[in-house]
Amino acid sequence: MSAALRASGVELSFGATPALRGADLTIATGEIVAVMGPSGSGKSTLLHCLAGILVPDAGQILVDGQRIDTLSETRRSELRRDRFGFVFQFGQLVPELTAAENVALPLLLGGVRRKPALQQAREWFDRLGLEGLHGRRSGELSGGQAQRVALARALVGGPQVLFADEPTGALDSITGEQVMELLVSLARDRGTTVVLVTHEARVAAYADREVIVRDGRVTSFDTQEAAA
Amino acid sequence: MIRLGLRMAVAGGRAAVARLAIIGAAVAIGVGLVLAALAGTTAVQRQNAHYGWLNSAHAEAATGPSAADPAWWAFREDYFRGRSIARIDVAVTGPHAPVPPGLSALPGPGEYAVSPALAELLRTTPPDQLSERFPGRRTAVLGRDALASPDLLIAVVGRTPADVAGLRDATQLTRFVSVSPEHCLRCYVGTGINGMALILAVVVAALLFPLLIFIGVATRLSAARREQRLAAMRLVGATPRQVATLATIESMIAATAGTLLGFGLFLLLRPVLAHVPFTGLRFFLDDLELTWPAALLMLFGVPIGAALSARLALRRVRMSPLGVMRRVTPKPPRAWRLLPLIAGLAELTWFVGRKPYTTNGQTAAYLSGILVVMIGVVVAGPWVTMTGSRLLARLARRPAGVIAGRRLADDPRAGFRSISGLALALFVGSVATGVITSYVAERGDSAATPIIHNLMTVTSWSGHGQQPLDQASVPPSLTAVPGVRAVVLIRDNPQIDKNDPNSWPGLISCADLTRIPGSGHCSPGAAAAQVFPNLVPPYGGSVRGGSDPQWPPAPEVPLDRQAVIGVAVDTDGSPAALETSRTLLENAFPQVDGAASEGDIRDDSTRLLRQMQRLADIVIIASLVIAGCSLAVSITGGLNERKRPFAVLRLAGLRLSDLRGVVLLESAVPLLAVSAVAVAAGFVSAALFLKSQLGYELRPPGAGYYAVTGTGLLVSLALIASTMPLLRRLTGPASVRND
Numbered sequence A: 001m002s003a004a005l006r007a008s009g010v011e012l013s014f015g016a017t018p019a020l021r022g023a024d025l026t027i028a029t030g031e032i033v034a035v036m037g038p039s040g041s042g043k044s045t046l047l048h049c050l051a052g053i054l055v056p057d058a059g060q061i062l063v064d065g066q067r068i069d070t071l072s073e074t075r076r077s078e079l080r081r082d083r084f085g086f087v088f089q090f091g092q093l094v095p096e097l098t099a100a101e102n103v104a105l106p107l108l109l110g111g112v113r114r115k116p117a118l119q120q121a122r123e124w125f126d127r128l129g130l131e132g133l134h135g136r137r138s139g140e141l142s143g144g145q146a147q148r149v150a151l152a153r154a155l156v157g158g159p160q161v162l163f164a165d166e167p168t169g170a171l172d173s174i175t176g177e178q179v180m181e182l183l184v185s186l187a188r189d190r191g192t193t194v195v196l197v198t199h200e201a202r203v204a205a206y207a208d209r210e211v212i213v214r215d216g217r218v219t220s221f222d223t224q225e226a227a228a
Numbered sequence B: 001m002i003r004l005g006l007r008m009a010v011a012g013g014r015a016a017v018a019r020l021a022i023i024g025a026a027v028a029i030g031v032g033l034v035l036a037a038l039a040g041t042t043a044v045q046r047q048n049a050h051y052g053w054l055n056s057a058h059a060e061a062a063t064g065p066s067a068a069d070p071a072w073w074a075f076r077e078d079y080f081r082g083r084s085i086a087r088i089d090v091a092v093t094g095p096h097a098p099v100p101p102g103l104s105a106l107p108g109p110g111e112y113a114v115s116p117a118l119a120e121l122l123r124t125t126p127p128d129q130l131s132e133r134f135p136g137r138r139t140a141v142l143g144r145d146a147l148a149s150p151d152l153l154i155a156v157v158g159r160t161p162a163d164v165a166g167l168r169d170a171t172q173l174t175r176f177v178s179v180s181p182e183h184c185l186r187c188y189v190g191t192g193i194n195g196m197a198l199i200l201a202v203v204v205a206a207l208l209f210p211l212l213i214f215i216g217v218a219t220r221l222s223a224a225r226r227e228q229r230l231a232a233m234r235l236v237g238a239t240p241r242q243v244a245t246l247a248t249i250e251s252m253i254a255a256t257a258g259t260l261l262g263f264g265l266f267l268l269l270r271p272v273l274a275h276v277p278f279t280g281l282r283f284f285l286d287d288l289e290l291t292w293p294a295a296l297l298m299l300f301g302v303p304i305g306a307a308l309s310a311r312l313a314l315r316r317v318r319m320s321p322l323g324v325m326r327r328v329t330p331k332p333p334r335a336w337r338l339l340p341l342i343a344g345l346a347e348l349t350w351f352v353g354r355k356p357y358t359t360n361g362q363t364a365a366y367l368s369g370i371l372v373v374m375i376g377v378v379v380a381g382p383w384v385t386m387t388g389s390r391l392l393a394r395l396a397r398r399p400a401g402v403i404a405g406r407r408l409a410d411d412p413r414a415g416f417r418s419i420s421g422l423a424l425a426l427f428v429g430s431v432a433t434g435v436i437t438s439y440v441a442e443r444g445d446s447a448a449t450p451i452i453h454n455l456m457t458v459t460s461w462s463g464h465g466q467q468p469l470d471q472a473s474v475p476p477s478l479t480a481v482p483g484v485r486a487v488v489l490i491r492d493n494p495q496i497d498k499n500d501p502n503s504w505p506g507l508i509s510c511a512d513l514t515r516i517p518g519s520g521h522c523s524p525g526a527a528a529a530q531v532f533p534n535l536v537p538p539y540g541g542s543v544r545g546g547s548d549p550q551w552p553p554a555p556e557v558p559l560d561r562q563a564v565i566g567v568a569v570d571t572d573g574s575p576a577a578l579e580t581s582r583t584l585l586e587n588a589f590p591q592v593d594g595a596a597s598e599g600d601i602r603d604d605s606t607r608l609l610r611q612m613q614r615l616a617d618i619v620i621i622a623s624l625v626i627a628g629c630s631l632a633v634s635i636t637g638g639l640n641e642r643k644r645p646f647a648v649l650r651l652a653g654l655r656l657s658d659l660r661g662v663v664l665l666e667s668a669v670p671l672l673a674v675s676a677v678a679v680a681a682g683f684v685s686a687a688l689f690l691k692s693q694l695g696y697e698l699r700p701p702g703a704g705y706y707a708v709t710g711t712g713l714l715v716s717l718a719l720i721a722s723t724m725p726l727l728r729r730l731t732g733p734a735s736v737r738n739d
């Protein structure tokens, strides 16, 4: 199997604070990987590097064998728009837009005309159990509904990789499980690669593989077990 | 993309719409103001061009077509009920005389032409008060080309060449000039354009500054929400360019709407503006026009400028998908910020004792100095705020003082921004009030005696080569005019000593002096007195005594053998008595300057001052209002942005009263510290200006100033206090939750 994502020797500091100190990680196409670890260990930072949001100080990030850490800001934006999808803990919906417009946003930014973009977005509402909600603003949605809208937006462009940073962190466990089940089943249907940052073992259990981030380095789950 | 931008700009909820509306309104007022100033400048220029022909006798550069037969021309200023009349006596010497603007030909002997405003006065006034001054009959009304203002009173009186040649300052001319008085040093009709333009510039700056600050405050309203939204867009793949386009569209919407509204506002206000006598007289509406380049520049310049500034603002922050990263944490303001303030005051100090000769030179020197001080107050503001807040943090005992002091010292620019408009309003108000109260105290009506308005005099200035008056010409009917109380003669002082400040050109018997109440009294034991010909001691002269001056004794000469140089008519002050005696005197002594009261002459010089005072009042009140709006908007906006940290502080046990203290101190400390600096700078500037330009000392301002300033400050503090109930609601436990 070819590697969809590869990080090698990635280092990144925020001022004097080192967040990543030589992280290595390879993720195969279609694989669902859960990233776990203690708070402040660098999980989110690693995800941001893999997704081309942050540029590492040292090391390389490869997507389908091509380096992205050397691309310009604009090229990386286009990469996110065309090939990646994102679901974060909260606050990623644009409050001024309706739910449908939020879902259509990546298409609109990519130059798809308004009507077909909205049409395409609406199709996702039924699939995610959001019937009749496309006219609502983000403030008028419940937490679980908002996360499902965010999931629709992440998937609407048919991404190769879905990045999720604690997607259920702000939800109660039942709602969280619904969202996770949707996320995983949709990803498996489409063969989408998933990078999932989470604290919860229950959420991590949906993944094919778990990795642990500790002090800015990635260690595999098995080696941890063996060391213990 | 554009559609998306529009959609987001207008769909941004109540706060975003309020923000757009505020920015749009502020832009509209600003654009309307600048358009009015531009049109005003054009109008002053056109008005001056229309004055040109009245200065034909003085023209250094005659420009009109030359005629074969010269015309006699004698200009003098006349008055009617406090208004000036430009009176020109003319005489044609042949069929090919020059033709002035607004007339088809010069009037012949026994004919006269008047401006429409004077024609109206002639129609409604008894003849013995006005029309009898003009011999013959009215044959024409001056056309628009001859008129600088619809209010202008002009009379062109046709006489015989022999009649006109005997008048004071009579000259012969072969052409009229259209040159505007700014190029003509000895012209006395018209306004200095450069001076007017500079005054307009100061007025516009004084109002535009608070407006710009207001726009700045409104732009920052809900900025955090906006940045968060743009970050969310970046996350899903909007390129930096797309985000910049969105932000640009948003700011252009408000600017474009505001600009269009501003044009509407200007058109609406144009008729009102034409009625404001900025130059002393109303404008013709068609003079108050925008030039095409100016209109186009504003129409396109403002939205483009708004777009550019939005781009620049975005450049200062990096809009990352994870939120906004400030490039630099603000450095504390340094002491160099005091330099412009010091430079401006230094400029004004330098001119003390070095007053420029020309009026334009003076306006340039003083107004530019005051403008630099004004900019200096704005530049120094953050430093003053920081110094004040450090002091607060050091002296404070309660947690509120400590927290507020720290927060202010952290970002003093933000603290200053919300009150900067008020600081400017206070500065402008202090300068204007300082200058005007002192000026009025020196020359105003406080020294007024009844004769200033009651005594009509005509004078022949023998010192200026004029012939004495013929005593036999004094009309006997003068004493019969209802309201006339006394007619006295002023005689020539043959022993006037030009080097003695206590020697005066006129002589009057003490018996006559006592007949005129308010004219003062003789020195003890004297039979006659040396007097100024109109019996009013000139400014700065040696004769003191307020409303009852003591004149020095006359030299030992037989009084009734001295030539008559003046006739003074004491009246009851009624307009009919004054104007009837003026008409009689002018007809009896046509060869000298028109008859006038001291009040007529003073009105000329104080009219501009009174207008300036009115203009200053408008500016102060308007800028206080704008500044108050900025303050209210920035306080509520600031509370909204910080409600979460405040709510967390409350949950952590900070009492609501302490939180109130924090909010109050955060605005009150910069407000009071910077206001003190602004007021002080204003009065120092006024004092320097008065000392240099007029040699006056600064007088303490009157109650009106304290009332306006105190009310302004109190309203500001009340505005801050009015946000307190909001604070309780905003920082309730619910605010800790995310929305």
Ligand SMILES: Nc1ncnc2c1ncn2[C@@H]1O[C@H](COP(=O)(O)OP(=O)(O)OP(=O)(O)O)[C@@H](O)[C@H]1O
Binding pocket: A014, A015, A017, A018, A019, A037, A038, A039, A040, A041, A042, A043, A044, A045, A046
């Ligand atoms: N913008 C930032 N500026 C400064 N330091 C940062 C920034 N973002 C993260 N850090 C630091 O980098 C380290 C790693 O942060 P990161 O957010 O990746 O941790 P995390 O594993 O996602 O933690 P959590 O499980 O709590 O989300 C932490 O020490 C954090 O304090």
Ligand SMILES: [Mg+2]
Binding pocket: A043, A044, A045, A165
């Ligand atoms: Mg994290």
